[in-house]
Amino acid sequence: MIFDGSLLTHLHNARHIVVFTGAGVSAESGIxxxxxxxxxxxxxxxxxxxxxxxxxxxxxxxxxxxxxxxxxxxxxAEPNPAHLAIADLAGQVERLTLVTQNVDDLHERAGSGDDIIHLHGSIHQPxxxxxxxxxxxxxxxxxxxxxxxxxxxxxxxxxxxxxxPGVVWFNESLPEGAWAKAKQAGGDCDVLFSVGTSSLVWPAALLPGIAAQRGATVIQVNPDETDLDDVAHYNLRGKAGELLPALLDVLRKFVP
Ligand SMILES: [Zn+2]
CATH class of the missing domain: 3.30.1600.10 (SIR2/SIRT2 'Small Domain')
Structure with missing residues (x-):
């Protein structure tokens, strides 16, 4: 798999990466x-x-x-290679903030720690x-x-x-503090990955735009076109479980 050299440079130089995940990542685990x-x-x-x-x-x-x-x-379900790659990426950068719209615990089970920001709550916490x-x-x-x-x-x-259920429903606000933390991370990061989200559910969908406005590089990973295509600086089309491990592999060997 070939990745743009400028994308790799952005990733290599990033001190704070936000990874923002949606239903597509869980779907690759069969949910x-x-x-x-x-x-x-x-x-x-x-x-x-x-x-x-x-x-x-x-x-x-x-x-x-x-x-x-x-x-x-x-x-x-079990975590898939996308979940594992995101956990792996955290070990390669100074700081990584994981923000998810998913209500499952597959990121936790993949080793992403327990300070994940769950914007839409958790199905495990009724x-x-x-x-x-x-x-x-x-x-x-x-x-x-x-x-x-x-x-x-x-x-x-x-x-x-x-x-x-402990999930955020339609007509409900996001858990107290979660959205504030996500916005802060979005405004502070150098790179934001948007992975497997169709970017339609408001206000979560605003996060990549917030990052872009503050000068971060936005990388979208999605098999389909989404509303985010115009906001993202790089659109990687395909399954997160294939693209992310390949990208990490290339990044490990990357010499700017
Ligand atoms: Zn009661």
Whole structure:
């Protein structure tokens, strides 16, 4: 694989790299994107039904069942070469900030540490809908049928409220502090990688633009064209699991 010499120079000289990941990275581990997951029982339900506070209040069992089905997929998935390459890259630069829109823990399991900024929360950290106290899942992998099923959510041991997934839903704001930290890193970095995100979900989608405005080099890794193509200085078309390991390999041997 051939990479532009100026891209390699930017990476070689970078002191702070932000890696911003989206659903495409998890999809390479077999976790369906939101749209791809709208199959079986979920075919005729949209984001408002499945991923909003209003949808949860209307039909908690539908929403909890959907997230249990997704959590089962996450628990059975493994980090892919893109996750591993990002963890590897952190060891090669002075500072790397990992910002993800993904709600799984595949970056953590790939060795990226535990200070990853999860802009959209975590599927592994449910809490009470009423009082927000955390809830611990029973150990093990739930055995959900293909296509999922409706499941009544557990109740909070403190207030008997319903337990909800710990993810950010439509019509909700990002976790306190997470967006502020992400913006700060975006404004401070020399290079921002945008990996596997279609850059549509606001405000997360603003991050590459913030970095570009502050003079950072923006590198996009995506198999498809996205809204970010015009913002990015380099568009690497392909699977992150192939491109990132190849890029790191070249970077290791690079002499400016
Ligand atoms: Zn409660």
């Amino acid at each position: 369906p994107t939101f749209r791809d997951a709208q199959t079986g029982l979920w075919t005729h339900h949209d984001a408002t039904d499945l991923a909003s506070p209003q949808g949860f209040q209307r039909d908690p069992a539908l929403v909890w069942g959907w997230y249990e089905w997704r959590r089962m997929k996450v628990l059975r 809490r009470c809908f009423a009082c927000a106290r955390p809830y611990a899942y029973p150990a093990g992998i739930p055995d959900e049928p293909e296509g999922g099923r409706r499941i009544e959510p557990p109740r909070c041991s403190h207030c008997n409220g319903r337990i909800r």
